[in-house]
Amino acid sequence: MENKTLKKIDLIFAGYTSTKYKVLEKTFQKTPDEIINEVLDSGLKGRGGAGFPTGLKWKFTKNQESDVKYVVCNADEGEPGTFKDREILERVPRKVFSGMAICGRAIGAKEGYLYLRGEYTYLVPSLLKEIEIFEEYSKQYNYGFKIFIRLGSGAYICGEESALFESMEGKRGEPRNKPPYPTVSGYNSKPTVINNVETFATVQVICKIGAQEYKKLGTTDSRGSKLFSVSGDTPIAGIHELELGMPLQEFVDEFGDGDTKAVQVGGASGHCVPRKQFNQTVIGFEGIPTGGSMMVFNSSRSMYNVLHDYLEFFTEESCGQCTPCRVGCQQLLKGIEAVKRGERPPSYLEDLKRLAQTMKIAAKCGLGQSVANPFNSIIDNFREEIIY
Amino acid sequence: MSKTDVLIKELVTKYGKNRNSLMPVLQGVVQSEKCLSEETLISIARELELSAAEVYGTASFYTFLDTVPRGKNIIRICKTITCHMKGKDEIILALENMLRIKVGETTHDKKFTLLTANCLGWCHKGPVMLVNNEVFPEINVQKSIEIIEKFSKETA
Numbered sequence: 001m002e003n004k005t006l007k008k009i010d011l012i013f014a015g016y017t018s019t020k021y022k023v024l025e026k027t028f029q030k031t032p033d034e035i036i037n038e039v040l041d042s043g044l045k046g047r048g049g050a051g052f053p054t055g056l057k058w059k060f061t062k063n064q065e066s067d068v069k070y071v072v073c074n075a076d077e078g079e080p081g082t083f084k085d086r087e088i089l090e091r092v093p094r095k096v097f098s099g100m101a102i103c104g105r106a107i108g109a110k111e112g113y114l115y116l117r118g119e120y121t122y123l124v125p126s127l128l129k130e131i132e133i134f135e136e137y138s139k140q141y142n143y144g145f146k147i148f149i150r151l152g153s154g155a156y157i158c159g160e161e162s163a164l165f166e167s168m169e170g171k172r173g174e175p176r177n178k179p180p181y182p183t184v185s186g187y188n189s190k191p192t193v194i195n196n197v198e199t200f201a202t203v204q205v206i207c208k209i210g211a212q213e214y215k216k217l218g219t220t221d222s223r224g225s226k227l228f229s230v231s232g233d234t235p236i237a238g239i240h241e242l243e244l245g246m247p248l249q250e251f252v253d254e255f256g257d258g259d260t261k262a263v264q265v266g267g268a269s270g271h272c273v274p275r276k277q278f279n280q281t282v283i284g285f286e287g288i289p290t291g292g293s294m295m296v297f298n299s300s301r302s303m304y305n306v307l308h309d310y311l312e313f314f315t316e317e318s319c320g321q322c323t324p325c326r327v328g329c330q331q332l333l334k335g336i337e338a339v340k341r342g343e344r345p346p347s348y349l350e351d352l353k354r355l356a357q358t359m360k361i362a363a364k365c366g367l368g369q370s371v372a373n374p375f376n377s378i379i380d381n382f383r384e385e386i387i388y
Numbered sequence: 389m390s391k392t393d394v395l396i397k398e399l400v401t402k403y404g405k406n407r408n409s410l411m412p413v414l415q416g417v418v419q420s421e422k423c424l425s426e427e428t429l430i431s432i433a434r435e436l437e438l439s440a441a442e443v444y445g446t447a448s449f450y451t452f453l454d455t456v457p458r459g460k461n462i463i464r465i466c467k468t469i470t471c472h473m474k475g476k477d478e479i480i481l482a483l484e485n486m487l488r489i490k491v492g493e494t495t496h497d498k499k500f501t502l503l504t505a506n507c508l509g510w511c512h513k514g515p516v517m518l519v520n521n522e523v524f525p526e527i528n529v530q531k532s533i534e535i536i537e538k539f540s541k542e543t544a
Contacts, residue, residue: 077509078507078509080468080511083509085509086509118415118452119508119518151415153414154450154451154505155451169408170407170409170411171407172449173450229511230512231470232470238512268468295470309468313506313507319449
């Protein structure tokens with residue numbers, strides 16, 4: 001494994017150039033295949049958390065025969081502990097719209113949609129202003145690409161790509177069966193590229209500095225840098241852009257308060273890493289991948305409360321469509337409460353772990369499938385805190 | 389034609405008469421009326437030529453699309469773990485005392501509804517609350533009371 005050390009980077013929030021949408025002008029001189037090859041070559045993987053190679057997603061969509069295709073930017077940032085997308089849309093929306101337009105050119109789409117969570121409605125006026133500027137340039141240079149904003153209404157599940165399309169189509173935000181994947185059948189059942197806000201902003205960066213330069217950052221499995229949303233027991237909470245592939249220990253040394261007991265990597269649906277594993281845990285796709293959420297807990301925190309909070313969250317946000325997730329979340333929550341009250345023996349936790357494992361196999365979408373991540377990692381590492 | 393029906397017609401004209409417009413139309417109505425009553429949902433269904441059941445199905449799925457009456461101002465306090473660690477419980481308690489309601493309820497004068505919400509995306513600056521569409525990060529008991537007092541004065 002490559003040894004990387006913690007390194008702060010400044011690419012995503014770096015200031016705009018004096019000429020607006022300069023990167024677009026440069027990139028649009030390339031053919032769609034050249035653009036896709038550049039993104040493929042950079043090794044960029046989706047920044048929303050799942051980590052699918054962005055270039056591949058674009059290639060699949062480009063290869064679909066269809067008169068209409070769409071670009072959708074997923075700004076339904078609902079994962080507890082994540083706030084980087086809001087900050088990107090506040091500070092550098094131009095980079096996001098550039099990334100969307102570049103994608104539109106690459107796959108042959110004329111329309112782009114930004115699906116913004118309802119909790120961020122206050123961003124709409126400033127985003128509309130930026131869209132106006134974009135359209136001026138779009139007209140001037142004949143880009144033929146339009147961007148629209150669609151709002152969510154307070155449903156975490158709509159961050160799941162197919163639930164997001166359902167919501168855009170005026171339906172309940174219930175995930176679809178896969179396949180077909182969005183690259184074949186997405187919004188309005190047309191081929192669609194859906195990427196996270198940070199992914200589109202990173203595409204702009206790659207097109208600006210070139211894949212060769214971008215690739216120098218990170219490791220073979222995790223190219224580049226990424227934004228981390230750091231919160232919890234840390235003296236420097238906020239957003240930090242770091243090179244991928246660092247050991248968690250170094251992260252804790254930099255951001256912890258000296259008494260860090262555990263770090264929840266990847267939000268409520270991510271993994272809880274206890275102190276004894278900081279050294280052998282790598283932050284990246286070869287270790288623990290993350291959409292950027294890093295919640296730091298010190299020894300004054302009860303991990304029972306943390307797990308209880310996550311399970312309450314999942315119980316409320318489960319869309320209720322499939323039984324494993326709807327009933328599973330409720331039973332896990334009731335289960336740890338019963339163990340805590342002494343109504344169930346500690347061995348009941350093993351049954352609950354099996355239930356979480358079943359949800360991983362049987363749930364329809366990522367929400368139910370990932371509940372086992374926090375559940376098992378917290379139960380395994382902080383068993384006594386759950387029981388007593 | 390009632391005020392709400394006029395608004396629905398306007399929204400449908402703006403976003404187009406198709407299913408894809410349902411969310412923006414529902415959101416537009418909630419923005420001004422704070423609630424989607426049964427009559428309103430039926431009007432929307434008629435205007436978009438959808439079944440009322442489908443419109444209700446969509447509306448009732450989303451937390452922010454209220455189908456029960458709410459106050460003129462909706463307070464949402466983030467209850468997710470980092471805001472919890474930073475003391476959201478004291479703020480909820482203070483506002484409950486100030487407004488003399490519990491979470492989930494609406495004041496008698498219909499000025500305020502107090503709710504909790506899942507992660508609002510300000511974990512580094514918790515506790516945080518939303519009042520309508522406005523965000524207030526890094527609040528404490530004192531600040532939260534001042535903010536609500538301000539809204540109270542501005543609401544006739």
